[in-house]
Amino acid sequence: MTIATFPPEPTPEQGWGRYFGFCTDAKVIGIQYIVTAFFFFLIGGLLAMVIRGELITPASDLVDRAVYNGIYTMHGTIMLFLFIFPVLNGLNNLLIPTMIGAPDMAFPRLNAVAFWLVPIFGFLLMASFFVPGGPAYSGWWSYPPVSIQNPVGHLINGQGMWITAVALSGVSSIMGAINFVTTILRMRAPGMTLFRMPVFCWTALAAQSLQLIGLPALTGGAIMLLMDLTFGTSFYRPEGGGDPVLYQHFFWFYSHPAVYVIILPVFGIFSELFPVYSRKPLFGYVYVALASFIIVGLGLIVWVHHMFPSGVAQWMRNLFMVTTMLIAVPTGVKVFAWLGTLWGGKLRLTTPMLFCLGGLFNFVFAGITGIMLATVPVDIHVSNTYFVVGHFHYVIYGAAVMGIFAAIYHWFPKFIGRMPYEGLGKLHFLLTFIGANLNFLPMHPLGLTGMPRRVSSYDPEFTFWNVVASLGAFLLGVSIIPFLLNMLSAWIRGPKATHNPWNAIGLEWLLPSPPPEDNFGEEVPTVISRPYGYGSGQPLVEHQDEIERRLALQEAAA
Amino acid sequence: MTTTTLQQPGAPAEHEEHPKHNLTGFIIFLCSESVIFLAFFSGYALLKTSALNWLPNGVEGLEWRMPLINTIVLVSSSGTIALAEHFKNRENMALFRGFWLMSMAMGAYFLYGQAVEWSGLQFGFTSGTFGGTFYLLTGFHGLHVATGILLMGLMLIKSFIPGNYKGGEQGVQATSLFWHFVDVIWIILFLLIYVWQ
Numbered sequence: 214m215t216i217a218t219f220p221p222e223p224t225p226e227q228g229w230g231r232y233f234g235f236c237t238d239a240k241v242i243g244i245q246y247i248v249t250a251f252f253f254f255l256i257g258g259l260l261a262m263v264i265r266g267e268l269i270t271p272a273s274d275l276v277d278r279a280v281y282n283g284i285y286t287m288h289g290t291i292m293l294f295l296f297i298f299p300v301l302n303g304l305n306n307l308l309i310p311t312m313i314g315a316p317d318m319a320f321p322r323l324n325a326v327a328f329w330l331v332p333i334f335g336f337l338l339m340a341s342f343f344v345p346g347g348p349a350y351s352g353w354w355s356y357p358p359v360s361i362q363n364p365v366g367h368l369i370n371g372q373g374m375w376i377t378a379v380a381l382s383g384v385s386s387i388m389g390a391i392n393f394v395t396t397i398l399r400m401r402a403p404g405m406t407l408f409r410m411p412v413f414c415w416t417a418l419a420a421q422s423l424q425l426i427g428l429p430a431l432t433g434g435a436i437m438l439l440m441d442l443t444f445g446t447s448f449y450r451p452e453g454g455g456d457p458v459l460y461q462h463f464f465w466f467y468s469h470p471a472v473y474v475i476i477l478p479v480f481g482i483f484s485e486l487f488p489v490y491s492r493k494p495l496f497g498y499v500y501v502a503l504a505s506f507i508i509v510g511l512g513l514i515v516w517v518h519h520m521f522p523s524g525v526a527q528w529m530r531n532l533f534m535v536t537t538m539l540i541a542v543p544t545g546v547k548v549f550a551w552l553g554t555l556w557g558g559k560l561r562l563t564t565p566m567l568f569c570l571g572g573l574f575n576f577v578f579a580g581i582t583g584i585m586l587a588t589v590p591v592d593i594h595v596s597n598t599y600f601v602v603g604h605f606h607y608v609i610y611g612a613a614v615m616g617i618f619a620a621i622y623h624w625f626p627k628f629i630g631r632m633p634y635e636g637l638g639k640l641h642f643l644l645t646f647i648g649a650n651l652n653f654l655p656m657h658p659l660g661l662t663g664m665p666r667r668v669s670s671y672d673p674e675f676t677f678w679n680v681v682a683s684l685g686a687f688l689l690g691v692s693i694i695p696f697l698l699n700m701l702s703a704w705i706r707g708p709k710a711t712h713n714p715w716n717a718i719g720l721e722w723l724l725p726s727p728p729p730e731d732n733f734g735e736e737v738p739t740v741i742s743r744p745y746g747y748g749s750g751q752p753l754v755e756h757q758d759e760i761e762r763r764l765a766l767q768e769a770a771a
Numbered sequence: 772m773t774t775t776t777l778q779q780p781g782a783p784a785e786h787e788e789h790p791k792h793n794l795t796g797f798i799i800f801l802c803s804e805s806v807i808f809l810a811f812f813s814g815y816a817l818l819k820t821s822a823l824n825w826l827p828n829g830v831e832g833l834e835w836r837m838p839l840i841n842t843i844v845l846v847s848s849s850g851t852i853a854l855a856e857h858f859k860n861r862e863n864m865a866l867f868r869g870f871w872l873m874s875m876a877m878g879a880y881f882l883y884g885q886a887v888e889w890s891g892l893q894f895g896f897t898s899g900t901f902g903g904t905f906y907l908l909t910g911f912h913g914l915h916v917a918t919g920i921l922l923m924g925l926m927l928i929k930s931f932i933p934g935n936y937k938g939g940e941q942g943v944q945a946t947s948l949f950w951h952f953v954d955v956i957w958i959i960l961f962l963l964i965y966v967w968q
Contacts, residue, residue, distance in 0.1 A: 319792040319795075319796060320792070320793075320796060323796075387800075387803055390799075390803070391796050391799050391800050391803070392796070394799055395792050395795045395796045395799060396792075398795065399791075399795055400792070425799060425802065425803040425806075426806060427806075428803070428806075429803055429804065429805075429806035429809075429810065430806055430807070430809070430810040432807060433806075433807045433810035433811055433814070434810060434814075436907075437814070437903075437907070440903070440907070444896065444897070445897045446896060446897055446902075446903040446907075447897070447899060447900055447903060448814070448900060448903050448904070448907075453897075453899055453900065454818070454822055454823070454824065454899045454900045454901075455818065455900050455903075456817065456818060456821060456900075459814055459817055459818065462817075463810055463814070466810075
């Protein structure tokens with residue numbers, strides 16, 4: 214491929230307007246996703262503050278018990294369907310096309326429709342706070358028979374709106390997944406074979422394949438739930454011959470893999486960032502890449518471990534205990550590879566690197582409690598206690614959200630064109646790391662000693678750890694302030710970023726910051742080696758020196 | 772729906788669909804869609820095998836002769852649509868349109884037969900898990916048949932645009948794939964509901 218006119222003319226400033234409209238540019242959609250996700254993150258976080266405020270004393274004294282049920286249900290639903298999934302799809306939109314050298318996603322219009330469904334179902338979910346009877350109150354999993362009660366008797370009720378919103382979220386995610394998979398399979402740069410693809414793309418491919426396989430099962434199950442709730446069928450109604458456990462199968466067949474949909478891209482982020490900030494190639498690249506797909510395969514056959522106390526047969530419990538524990542093997546391969554990457558490296562403790570290290574630390578801890586939970590006798594003992602809540606939040610906040618923050622700090626200069634501030638970033642890291650551990654660690658002793666989840670009052674003997682957890686939660690609440698300050702001020706008046714401020718290797722770092730609208734356009738460089746060639750001196754693409762020289766010239770001229 | 776209205780003059784307008792990827796995307800969609808049916812099928816099997824009284828009171832079982840004729844018509848339409856596609860590739864547009872229309876008619880006949888069957892049934896949507904799953908499965912499949920007919924109608928209209936199908940236009944291929952998909956789902960559904968009683 215020639216690079217006659219490289220780098221392309223920078224796209225003229227297009228103003229803020231396009232972020233509020235139907236735009237088909239993946240880089241705009243990516244930012245739309247991320248900003249929308251953080252808007253809902255604040256709402257979900259506020260609900261978490263109310264929950265922890267209620268739990269700081271043993272008595273139920275802050276909110277009504279019925280309101281409390283609605284609050285924890287909506288906290289979980291918002292954080293998963295309106296924060297984590299959209300923010301990851303935002304990163305996918307920004308990173309996949311630039312990392313593989315594609316001008317855009319395969320289906321730009323579908324991409325925009327998938328995004329705009331998010332505010333629509335987000336609005337639907339928020340509106341459910343204001344209907345008679347309040348929002349859904351059956352927990353984020355909406356198990357029947359609780360979720361098929363309609364005591365108010367209105368056709369429009371919180372639970373029905375919840376199911377509709379989740380189904381719409383599924384439609385949006387499927388549209389996204391079709392787009393991401395097609396883009397990765399069909400639009401890679403010349404010379405970029407699958408085994409020259411950055412690990413983030415591998416993990417995105419794995420995660421999106423899981424969406425495609427798992428999500429329709431949940432959608433099917435949710436359709437039946439909505440019919441039971443609204444039209445009086447009895448798929449899950451025992452008095453009509455139905456089976457409530459059937460819903461649990463549908464729900465967990467997707468919702469367990471959903472955890473891998475969340476954590477796999479974060480594995481990808483770790484695999485991208487550790488080499489950059491330790492100046493070494495990723496240890497065992499091929500195994501890290503392939504382990505993602507072993508996780509996909511195993512991840513689809515572990516779901517019954519959420520149902521050990523639900524009256525499933527003993528042989529099923531044994532089988533799913535074994536498959537669940539096997540997941541530790543490919544995951545362990547990855548953790549080993551990251552440690553191998555860090556070993557003897559020249560570590561640069563920038564904000565993104567700190568978030569990665571903190572996330573890895575929390576993830577290993579969550580993995581250990583995960584193995585405990587996979588063990589049938591332990592699981593039945595701690596089922597529905599705070600031990601499960603603690604484990605889950607270590608995975609999602611401790612590992613996934615910290616990984617997402619790392620990604621935002623790392624790629625912010627690339628896509629915004631300005632540098633975030635290191636001091637505020639490090640303060641954000643410190644508050645997040647301490648806050649998360651202070652918040653979620655006490656949940657483990659609480660659960661082991663028998664404190665049930667989803668209660669607004671508890672035995673006074675649990676007070677001490679609950680106070681500690683609540684203080685941690687408030688610290689997490691505060692931690693978001695330096696983050697928002699950093700993002701806003703950096704976006705408005707941060708120092709201009711060069712094309713490669715972290716000295717990283719990757720196609721996205723061979724583009725100007727921010728990249729022009731169609732990235733490389735027609736002049737996609739030919740990839741000639743594997744990613745992460747740190748210290749090898751081997752170029753990633755043909756004409757690499759010339760490309761970098763011209764980018765530097767363009768920057769000097771600006 | 773247009774994007775160009777949002778773009779400033781001078782900005783490149785590169786973000787149109789990439790037709791060569793449409794088929795890939797569509798196949799991925801079909802794979803994903805089949806999981807919904809898989810979920811319904813396994814739900815049906817699980818509820819049926821664990822039921823104490825599967826059939827509602829007064830219902831003896833399902834009449835299978837009419838549905839069998841329906842099945843034969845629908846499965847044959849997979850053949851006619853393949854023929855249509857074959858003639859499209861040979862650029863014989865008259866025969867393409869003939870067989871294409873025939874497949875549409877066979878699909879419509881199937882839907883008609885389904886409607887006749889539904890109207891003669893003794894049980895409703897809320898008659899226990901049998902009624903619920905029966906109408907859910909046949910209804911959801913019927914929705915796909917209707918979608919298929921609509922897609923075929925769209926492709927038929929597009930065939931009158933001169934030269935539209937010469938440049939490797941993939942709408943026909945995707946529609947035909949969708950129709951085969953709908954047929955295969957029906958065969959499984961027929962075995963599950965009418966044969967396994």
